[in-house]
Amino acid sequence: MNGAQHILEAFHRHNIQTVFGYPGGCIMPLYDALVDDDRVEHVLCRHEQACALAADGYARASGKPGVCIATSGPGATNLITGVANAHRDSIPMLVITGQVPTELIGTDGFQETDVLGMTLGIVKHSYLVERADQLPAILEEAMELTQSGRPGPVWIDIPKNILLEDAVAAPMSTPAQPRAACPDIQDALILLRKARKPLLYSGGGISLAHAEASFREFVECTGLPSVVTLKGIGNPGKHSAYNLGMLGMHGSRAANRAVDECDLLLVIGARLDDRATGRLDTFAPNARLIHIDADASEINKLRSAEVAVRGDLNTILGKLTQALRETPLAISEWRKQCQTWHTTGGFPVADNEEPLAPITGPAFIRQLSRIAPDDTIIACDVGQHQMWVAQHYQFDHPRHHLTSGGLGTMGFGLPAAIGAQFANRESTVINVTGDGSFMMNAQELATIRRYHLPLKLIIMDNQCLGMVRQQQELFYNNRESQINLDDNPDFVAMARAFDIPALKIERTDQVRRGIETILAYNGPMLLHVAIAREENVWPIVKPGGSNKEMIDEIRRPAADKQEKTA
Amino acid sequence: MTTKTSSKAPSYTITCRMNHEAAALERLCQVVRVRGFRIERMGVETADDTLDIILTVQGARPVTMLQSQLEKLHTVAEVMLTSPAIVPAVGCTA
Numbered sequence: 001m002n003g004a005q006h007i008l009e010a011f012h013r014h015n016i017q018t019v020f021g022y023p024g025g026c027i028m029p030l031y032d033a034l035v036d037d038d039r040v041e042h043v044l045c046r047h048e049q050a051c052a053l054a055a056d057g058y059a060r061a062s063g064k065p066g067v068c069i070a071t072s073g074p075g076a077t078n079l080i081t082g083v084a085n086a087h088r089d090s091i092p093m094l095v096i097t098g099q100v101p102t103e104l105i106g107t108d109g110f111q112e113t114d115v116l117g118m119t120l121g122i123v124k125h126s127y128l129v130e131r132a133d134q135l136p137a138i139l140e141e142a143m144e145l146t147q148s149g150r151p152g153p154v155w156i157d158i159p160k161n162i163l164l165e166d167a168v169a170a171p172m173s174t175p176a177q178p179r180a181a182c183p184d185i186q187d188a189l190i191l192l193r194k195a196r197k198p199l200l201y202s203g204g205g206i207s208l209a210h211a212e213a214s215f216r217e218f219v220e221c222t223g224l225p226s227v228v229t230l231k232g233i234g235n236p237g238k239h240s241a242y243n244l245g246m247l248g249m250h251g252s253r254a255a256n257r258a259v260d261e262c263d264l265l266l267v268i269g270a271r272l273d274d275r276a277t278g279r280l281d282t283f284a285p286n287a288r289l290i291h292i293d294a295d296a297s298e299i300n301k302l303r304s305a306e307v308a309v310r311g312d313l314n315t316i317l318g319k320l321t322q323a324l325r326e327t328p329l330a331i332s333e334w335r336k337q338c339q340t341w342h343t344t345g346g347f348p349v350a351d352n353e354e355p356l357a358p359i360t361g362p363a364f365i366r367q368l369s370r371i372a373p374d375d376t377i378i379a380c381d382v383g384q385h386q387m388w389v390a391q392h393y394q395f396d397h398p399r400h401h402l403t404s405g406g407l408g409t410m411g412f413g414l415p416a417a418i419g420a421q422f423a424n425r426e427s428t429v430i431n432v433t434g435d436g437s438f439m440m441n442a443q444e445l446a447t448i449r450r451y452h453l454p455l456k457l458i459i460m461d462n463q464c465l466g467m468v469r470q471q472q473e474l475f476y477n478n479r480e481s482q483i484n485l486d487d488n489p490d491f492v493a494m495a496r497a498f499d500i501p502a503l504k505i506e507r508t509d510q511v512r513r514g515i516e517t518i519l520a521y522n523g524p525m526l527l528h529v530a531i532a533r534e535e536n537v538w539p540i541v542k543p544g545g546s547n548k549e550m551i552d553e554i555r556r557p558a559a560d561k562q563e564k565t566a
Numbered sequence: 567m568t569t570k571t572s573s574k575a576p577s578y579t580i581t582c583r584m585n586h587e588a589a590a591l592e593r594l595c596q597v598v599r600v601r602g603f604r605i606e607r608m609g610v611e612t613a614d615d616t617l618d619i620i621l622t623v624q625g626a627r628p629v630t631m632l633q634s635q636l637e638k639l640h641t642v643a644e645v646m647l648t649s650p651a652i653v654p655a656v657g658c659t660a
Contacts, residue, residue, distance in 0.1 A: 116588060120593050126589075130588065295638070299634075301634075
């Protein structure tokens with residue numbers, strides 16, 4: 001069995017049935033082996049970046065590792081953004097690249113790049129395979145590593161000669177042993193019972209640990225008011241009575257107020273990211289902090305924890321639930337206060353009953369949320385539409401909301417939606433994107449077409465880079481710089497060129513019909529939604545500012561004038 | 567991310583044992599730089615498949631943060647802070 005066949009055998013052992021890749025010179029032995037293998041479905045994207053992002057979307061939607069494959073040189077460098085995206089959001093991913101033959105490494109051979117060196121900072125771990133007999137053990141270790149503890153991408157760079165060479169597995173050197181987790185929760189319980197105003201702050205770590213059910217049970221049992229990060233959206237479910245929603249830069253006033261006033265912050269599976277906390281020295285000023293996470297390096301990284309519990313979140317949440325079920329928390333006044341804030345300080349209601357009025361982003365997303373089936377997966381891109389989805393779509397599970405949190409990768413949404421559709425063939429998958437983001441991986445319309453994926457695409461088109469324009473308006477004295485996209489192509493014609501039907505809407509009375517039409521269509525369909533260029537995401541905290549200083553909607557003089565005239 | 571380290575920033579000595587494999591030292595040095603420290607001195611000894619490294623680093627951030635980031639590296643078996651004071655790694659329960 002040669003190196004390439006060992007890779008396919010590892011896929012079979014680990015039940016990897018779908019991989020995303022793009023062939024080329026040094027990875028050709030693996031593609032040759034694929035010809036004789038009918039157990040692995042290879043998805044040919046049209047750009048390596050899309051291969052990595054599709055593998056990422058597959059992993060987020062399924063909870064299983066995504067796999068992407070590319071050749072050396074430009075194939076590998078094109079993967080980098082997608083792998084960095086997975087790294088920042090701790091997504092399990094196996095990355096396999098061909099490399100020039102061993103004897104050519106370091107000679108500036110054709111399509112040679114130092115992949116190992118240039119990717120050190122964006123992987124959980126990486127390997128350059130030096131001998132063929134190392135490959136089977138490396139594959140095993142990589143599969144374990146990418147999923148264990150805090151997940152992350154693992155990259156294996158394999159010289160072409162090793163892919164071709166027959167190999168018998170050799171034992172690997174013993175890896176460093178992980179420290180055993182010791183989830184002692186007693187100190188956490190003491191703080192929780194002392195607190196009068198405890199608040200739960202959860203993030204993407206819940207899903208990474210596959211702990212959604214344990215978390216939901218914990219919240220239901222304790223009745224703790226909760227806020228979530230962007231990646232935590234979907235927990236603890238849309239019917240949770242005490243969920244105040246997303247906190248932070250574009251969070252709700254209720255969520256940020258609760259953080260400001262709580263006396264104990266119970267942080268679970270979150271890393272206190274700057275977009276969530278705002279200026280750290282004013283964040284949760286009255287709160288003691290309990291930090292529960294799988295990754296020890298996140299504890300005390302940005303704010304000291306009075307109590308830290310590291311380990312498997314399922315185990316820890318189970319123990320906490322059991323203890324607090326026996327002795328419930330006496331926090332009814334605090335719950336009532338949070339519910340009042342939630343009623344008065346949620347995201348602004350944006351429904352517009354005027355049929356001929358222009359479509360607004362929040363109103364459109366609310367309508368989409370009402371109409372789309374419960375198991376719909378929304379893959380966002382990055383920008384204003386991403387925040388409107390986070391604010392206004394009612395998610396009931398975090399795996400239904402795919403968003404590029406840490407890296408903020410424009411172009412993520414379409415390939416991620418492709419990956420999610422392969423992971424969930426029967427689910428409705430919608431890529432909600434902006435006109436800027438869509439054009440960053442628009443070539444993947446060809447992939448949708450090739451595999452007859454029933455994906456739905458919604459482009460919220462304001463003919464500019466809306467989030468940048470908004471910040472230029474608010475924080476750069478309205479000096480617009482390089483944000484104009486009013487020469488966008490005709491998106492409807494573009495979709496049709498890929499044999500994907502499309503329609504355009506621009507008035508409020510067309511919204512429901514437009515959404516229902518694409519959802520009912522048996523196949524891929526694109527909805528081009530024209531929205532106003534000047535629309536902003538509210539509220540907003542100035543980057544680097546305090547969450548206490550949220551800015552609500554600012555009425556422009558022109559709008560005031562129109563109102564007075566009317 | 568780049569972080570300036572002033573000449574007044576404290577120095578620390580760290581010993582580290584890790585597997586001797588491709589890019590091992592690059593991986594270690596990159597973590598030191600990215601986490602806001604500068605290497606002042608570095609000594610390396612090899613034995614079989616192991617690297618024993620003594621690093622003197624300078625930086626204004628808490629050195630325990632660097633220690634925990636180095637411990638995360640898959641091929642690192644042990645990281646010890648030997649000066650100016652021995653500070654335990656972040657425990658499971660404070």
